[in-house]
Amino acid sequence: MLAFLKRWEGCVAVAAFIGIAAHLIMRYAIGAGVESSAIPLLLTIVCGGLPILFDLGKKALTGDFGSDLLAGVSIVTALLLGEYLVGAIVVLMLSGGASLEQYATRRASAVLDALARRVPQCAHRRDGGHIVDVALAEVAVGDLLIVMPHEICPVDGVIVEGRCVMDESYLTGEPFQISKAPGSTVLSGAVNGDSAVSIRAEKLAVDSRYARIMQVMESCQSNRPKMRRIADRLGAWYTPLALAVGVAGWALGGDPDRFLAVMVIATPCPLLIAIPVAVIGAIALAARRGMIIKNPQVLEQIDGCRTLIFDKTGTLTYGRPQLTEITCATGFDREQVLRLTASVEQYSKHPLARAVLDAASKEGLALDFVEQVDEKPGDGMYGKVHGVQLHITSRSKLTILPPQLPEIQSGLECVLFVDGAYAAVLRFHDEPRQDSRPFVEHLGPRHRVDKVMLLSGDRESEVKYLANIVGISEVYFGKSPEEKVAIVSAEVARQPVLFVGDGINDAPAMMVASVGLAFGQNSDITSEAAGAVMLEPSLKKVDELMHIGRRMRRIALQSAIGGMAVSLVGMGLAAAGYLPPVTGAILQEVLDVAAVLNAVRVAIPFEELTDY
Numbered sequence: 001m002l003a004f005l006k007r008w009e010g011c012v013a014v015a016a017f018i019g020i021a022a023h024l025i026m027r028y029a030i031g032a033g034v035e036s037s038a039i040p041l042l043l044t045i046v047c048g049g050l051p052i053l054f055d056l057g058k059k060a061l062t063g064d065f066g067s068d069l070l071a072g073v074s075i076v077t078a079l080l081l082g083e084y085l086v087g088a089i090v091v092l093m094l095s096g097g098a099s100l101e102q103y104a105t106r107r108a109s110a111v112l113d114a115l116a117r118r119v120p121q122c123a124h125r126r127d128g129g130h131i132v133d134v135a136l137a138e139v140a141v142g143d144l145l146i147v148m149p150h151e152i153c154p155v156d157g158v159i160v161e162g163r164c165v166m167d168e169s170y171l172t173g174e175p176f177q178i179s180k181a182p183g184s185t186v187l188s189g190a191v192n193g194d195s196a197v198s199i200r201a202e203k204l205a206v207d208s209r210y211a212r213i214m215q216v217m218e219s220c221q222s223n224r225p226k227m228r229r230i231a232d233r234l235g236a237w238y239t240p241l242a243l244a245v246g247v248a249g250w251a252l253g254g255d256p257d258r259f260l261a262v263m264v265i266a267t268p269c270p271l272l273i274a275i276p277v278a279v280i281g282a283i284a285l286a287a288r289r290g291m292i293i294k295n296p297q298v299l300e301q302i303d304g305c306r307t308l309i310f311d312k313t314g315t316l317t318y319g320r321p322q323l324t325e326i327t328c329a330t331g332f333d334r335e336q337v338l339r340l341t342a343s344v345e346q347y348s349k350h351p352l353a354r355a356v357l358d359a360a361s362k363e364g365l366a367l368d369f370v371e372q373v374d375e376k377p378g379d380g381m382y383g384k385v386h387g388v389q390l391h392i393t394s395r396s397k398l399t400i401l402p403p404q405l406p407e408i409q410s411g412l413e414c415v416l417f418v419d420g421a422y423a424a425v426l427r428f429h430d431e432p433r434q435d436s437r438p439f440v441e442h443l444g445p446r447h448r449v450d451k452v453m454l455l456s457g458d459r460e461s462e463v464k465y466l467a468n469i470v471g472i473s474e475v476y477f478g479k480s481p482e483e484k485v486a487i488v489s490a491e492v493a494r495q496p497v498l499f500v501g502d503g504i505n506d507a508p509a510m511m512v513a514s515v516g517l518a519f520g521q522n523s524d525i526t527s528e529a530a531g532a533v534m535l536e537p538s539l540k541k542v543d544e545l546m547h548i549g550r551r552m553r554r555i556a557l558q559s560a561i562g563g564m565a566v567s568l569v570g571m572g573l574a575a576a577g578y579l580p581p582v583t584g585a586i587l588q589e590v591l592d593v594a595a596v597l598n599a600v601r602v603a604i605p606f607e608e609l610t611d612y
Contacts, residue, residue, distance in 0.1 A: 012048040016092035019044035023085065041084035048091045049075050069239050077263040119189070119210060123154040126198065136205045143201045153190045155201045156208040158183065162197035165351055166190040179350055189504065194349070238564055242266035242571060249575025257581060261574035265567055265584040274559035274595035281603030282552035289609075290535040291545050298531035302515045302549035304496050308449050309488060309509075311501035312456035312463055313430060314537065315519050316440075316470055319502070321352055321412065322431035323359040328424045329404045335365065337424040341416055343368040344383035344390050348375060352414060355428055380414075391417040410461035429465060435612075436470040439539040442612035447546055453491070455484055457505055484509040500542060517542060540610055547609040552602050559595040566591055 019040040027037040056072035078087035122133045124146040131146055136154055139145065144160065147153050153166070163181045168190040180186060186199055189210035205211060246262035249255075279300075283293045293299060313319050326334050342360035345353040346367060360367065374382040380393030392414055395405070402422035405415070411429040415422070443449035453474045456463045463477035476487060488509045491497045499506070499513035507529035510516025518530035519537040534541040570587055573579040579587070 012095040013092060016044045016048050016088055016095060020088050020092065038084045041088045044088040044091055045075060045079055045084060048095060049087065052091065052095065073263055077260055080260065120152050120154045124148065139201055139205055141201055141204060145199050145201055146196060147192050147199060148196050149192060149194050151192050153186050153188050153192060155188050155205050156203040157186050157199035157201045159186060160198050160200050162195060164195040164197045165193035165349060234560055245571045245575050253577050255577065258575055258577055261579055261581040261584045262571050264581050265570035265574050265579065265588050274563065274599040275556045277596050278552050278556035278559065278599040278602045281600060282548050285603050285605065286545060286548055289544055291541055292533045292535065294533065295531035298515050299549045299552050301496060302498060302546055303553055305498035305515055306449055306495045307451040307453065307491050307497045308443055309453045309455050309491065309497060309499045311503065311506050312454060312458050312466055314502035315500050316436045316466060317430040317432050319430065321355040321428040323355045323426060324411065324429045325427040326424055327406050329422050332423045337416060338363065339365045339368065340385055340390055341392060341426060343370050343385055344373065344381055344392055347373045348381050352412060352428055356426065389419050410465040430462065432466055432469050433539060435539050438612050439543065440471050446611050455479060455487060481505045481508045485512055488512050543612060544609045551605065555599060555602050559599045563591045563595040
């Protein structure tokens with residue numbers, strides 16, 4: 001019966017809505033009698049309510065006294081009192097809420113579906129002089145595979161022929177596209193650039209990096225913590241109290257009408273209606289501000305998170321390289337070096353070339369005419385400007401290091417030689433967002449966050465460089481998705497955790513965090529794993545969502561606790577025999593309207609939703 005209920009909860013909700021609509025049309029539009037117009041409501045209560053009551057009875061036997069159990073008692077009470085409309089509304093609330101919960105649960109498996117869809121179904125294997133498409137499972141270690149332009153790399157391997165640029169940011173957390181040459185390792189799941197390359201498979205598809213992320217995701221899905229909703233926590237004490245008051249009134253007065261009156265006034269509509277209305281209002285408000293709420297529990301949990309964990313790339317940073325420093329040798333100046341380097345880099349496909357050109361453009365530098373451009377594999381870029389030979393390369397390609405060459409520092413770098421003489425070092429970093437430090441600094445005073453962490457798969461030098469800029473002292477670097485899950489899980493065991501990330505490598509950690517937020521829609525996997533998606537990758541949006549969640553929780557509790565407090569007074573009067581069932585039903589309807597009207601305020605903010 002439970003499996004039947006789970007399959008048909010959505011249908012029951014639709015049927016209940018239709019039944020209520022039919023009753024209202026028959027009663028007030030057509031002018032049908034009370035008895036005939038009640039038929040759709042009776043059908044709704046009997047057909048839709050019986051499976052719900054069966055499930056609630058099983059919960060009661062196990063000691064689970066949530067708000068929905070009292071709602072089940074209310075259905076029976078409403079049926080006995082002839083309050084069929086109230087009973088049908090409760091059926092609609094219960095079945096609709098349960099259907100939404102089932103949707104949220106099913107969405108977790110959608111993450112794995114998205115991961116599976118992203119993996120290539122076949123690989124291009126080189127057999128002699130031919131290229132043959134084979135199933136991914138048929139790829140063996142040592143096979144030579146061709147990765148076409150813009151394709152996803154099918155397995156972990158090593159490039160044996162060709163040069164390309166691969167985007168590994170979703171997998172490793174590295175913010176830049178990585179140049180690949182013969183001998184370079186490639187990871188399954190990385191996106192190839194504009195050039196086809198030949199790779200030698202080093203691992204089977206089931207053992208490759210991408211498959212391991214899927215395995216971690218499956219484990220996270222099965223072990224994901226279940227958060228108790230506000231209504232469930234309140235109902236845990238309210239339900240047995242209401243039943244006890246009703247039984248006491250019946251026993252002391254010897255009148256079963258007292259029990260019915262208590263149940264009517266105790267019907268937890270502020271829990272069943274006002275809280276969902278507040279949640280829906282908050283979802284609508286967030287959507288208007290560019291935030292998609294995929295799991296409503298985000299709104300209930302986010303204000304209670306006391307640990308905030310950031311991924312580095314694309315969250316606290318923009319996720320793209322920026323030229324941040326030029327160190328010139330004697331006899332060269334910064335403007336000269338930047339102009340010469342940009343003149344040559346305009347003909348390059350190297351990932352750092354765009355950063356150099358952007359810097360030159362910002363400074364309004366006119367580029368020089370370049371002759372004899374040559375980009376030799378593994379040796380860097382050559383070009384001649386006004387008869388001067390330029391060579392742009394990396395430190396690792398130099399056999400002899402010039403004495404003026406500065407020591408290695410954080411970030412990426414390239415070295416410029418002019419007519420064979422060392423001229424300058426250009427350094428690049430993933431640029432921090434302008435509001436990163438103010439946002440981090442305001443979390444403690446404004447949001448009661450007592451722990452902020454930076455958790456990244458990037459290199460130590462880069463992570464610590466950013467941490468110093470934005471003011472985060474607890475730093476983890478070079479972490480795989482599996483290691484991120486372990487760290488986040490350990491923090492969740494201590495207190496609620498908000499995790500903010502944007503790549504596939506963040507998806508497993510998002511699933512185990514109390515609340516997971518995804519920046520942008522760079523990855524459908526990350527978007528599915530997160531409870532909410534910031535369409536505009538901005539820390540201001542994270543702050544807005546924290547305020548929306550806090551405000552929604554405050555107003556929802558006002559409606560729920562305020563309505564329950566008045567209900568408790570009414571329950572006492574009903575148990576004492578001073579409040580008959582009909583009067584109790586009218587009073588409860590007034591309470592319902594007041595609670596719902598208060599909850600509607602969530603969608604109409606009258607104050608700023610940011611505070612930094």
